[in-house]
Amino acid sequence: MDTFTIAGKTFSSRLIVGTGKYSSPAVMVQAHEASGAEMITVAVRRVNLDRTKESLLDYIDASKYFLLPNTAGCYTADEAVRTARLGREVGLSNWVKLEVIGDEKTLFPDNEALLEATRVLVREGFVVLPYTSDDPVVCRKLEDAGAAAVMPLGAPIGSGLGIQNANNIRIIREFARVPVIVDAGVGTASDAALAMELGADGVLMNTAIAGAQAPIAMAEAMKLAVRAGRLAYLSGRIPRKMYANASSPVEGLVGR
Template sequence: MQPDIFVIADRTFSSRLIVGTGKYSSPAVMVRAHDASGADMITVAVRRVNISDRSSARGPREHSEPSSGAESLLDYIDTAKYFLLPNTAGCYTADEAVRTARLGREAGLSHWVKLEVIGDEKTLFPDNEALLDATRILVREGFVVLPYTTDDPVVCRKLQDAGAAAIMPLGAPIGSGLGIQNVNNLRIIRELARIPLIVDAGVGTASDAALAMELGADGVLMNTAIAGAQDPVAMAESMKLAVRAGRLAYLAGRIPRKLYASASSPIEGLVGR
């Protein structure tokens, strides 16, 4: 079999699983889950530094306890080992998302962005019109844009044409754990995609990730399925194996589905006939 490498833009990744950094019970659990996942790209959010926590910092320094704001997520991420993918989660307009992407670029070390422009609070479905606008702006500015989108083949084609580096349709709403809801749309998107196809959001358990990969996704991005599991470290490992298993099954080429049985054992030489 050919070496199975995963390339987005100009970067090669050893793992097809991309994991998040949100919702973990503690940084220690997150660190162990990241390790168990085998992922080499992890997503982070860009947020305002909490200034009120720091107002006391203007007075005499206290040495007893650091203010909560003094602790940084980056204290727990080995940036030599993991590639950081800043997101624009929580942005509701193209303008907010573009500003956030630019800030993420300065805070981090790369010009990559997981682009989210949300259109609805309850479903967290993307506003695809604003998403396309923001994609075009950021591509022009030299960003590697990975847009989170609905599983709509037409929107995916437009994002691809707009210069996105990958297309990232949802399997189901963010954090829902419902699994892949529209298998056939993903099949169609697989056919039209000339850039990496990453299923982003909706995975609940290992079989969901395996299914996404069996359908031909190039990668899977998830956060809640691991961070929210009762044992996030064990779930991270199961996702690593599921993504690998699904990928191998896709490359191996599954048998066609048939309505009736087809015997596995020879029908000749049966005893007593």
């Protein structure tokens, strides 16, 4: 069984999915099911005081899915730390998908603030999974700061552009001693497969599934793509060559 482990917790699915942007809770529930994911991200926000009876948790079976609260939307280390602490206090997880955003238009991370927040939260006993740039040096610093995994972006959040710097993902994988999860940028199944073929231990996505025309079918496509990419990675692909190399015997051709 090809499992992967983060901070002592073992998962058999290498796909992590989000809970945002779904057209309805029912579609989300079915997409989660179809994805085969075991870990699900959620955001921490103020309770809507006009609709206090509505809860995302009504639609997530916490005995089946492991919840990963995020700090999406935070622009400083302090904000992210505060949000992480609140997420932990809801009481379902001391894990955090740590985001500290540095730019509104690209949602690229502020890696300096991310490192600072990682150090604080690791000290407080959090299992920190930082969303970061596809930069091997930053990933190494995060690992040294105690991150339980590193989560480099494939492309900007929600862009669907696919893996923009495949070589960096490969280098990050080679450098890292913790799991590497490609987080953000996946647009379709082949992007997820590529991430896995590059050696990523997992892929995290939200918009690629929730924003697809048929989210439930796309969730299944992503499950298969992550599995296919992983198997291909483990199987050792053939080297790339400039010219052809016949698959059929060159001897015994009729009429020669």
